Amino acid sequence: MRAEWSDEAPIYRQLRERIVLLILEGALAPGDALPSVRQVAADYRINPLTVSKAYQELSEENIVEKRRGLGLYVNEGAREKLKTQLRQQFLDEEWPRVLKRIELLDLTPAELLAFNSSPGGAA
Known part of the structure; x- marks a missing residue:
C-alpha cells in the first residue's frame, strides 16, 4: 500500500x-x-x-x-462478496452519471466499443 x-x-x-x-x-x-x-x-x-x-x-x-x-x-468468499457489492454500487451510483454523460455527448455504442479496442483506448 x-x-x-x-x-x-x-x-x-x-x-x-x-x-x-x-x-x-x-x-x-x-x-x-x-x-x-x-x-x-x-x-x-x-x-x-x-x-x-x-x-x-x-x-x-x-x-x-x-x-x-x-x-x-x-x-x-470475501472477494466475491466485495465484487457483488461494488458492482451494485457502480450500477446504482456511477452508471447513471456515466450514461447521462454518454447521452449528453451523443456517443453511440459503436463509438464506445471502437474506442475501447483502439490503441489509445482502455483495453
Missing part, C-alpha cells in the same frame, strides 16, 4: 478501500492475515484508532474475521 492520503475522504475509509483493492486483486487471499494495527499505524504514521476503525468496518461486513489472540484474516 502507498502512504499518501487524500483530503477527499477520511483516512480510515481510504485504508479500507486499499485493503478491499488488495483482496480484489488477489494480493490478499482467503485465510491471509492482515497486518497488525500497530504495524500499519507505524508504517503509515497514522493513529492506531484510525487503523482499528478501518479493520472494524471490514469485520462488520464479514470481509475479515477476528481470531482471538491471532489477528484478522480474510474470509472465504
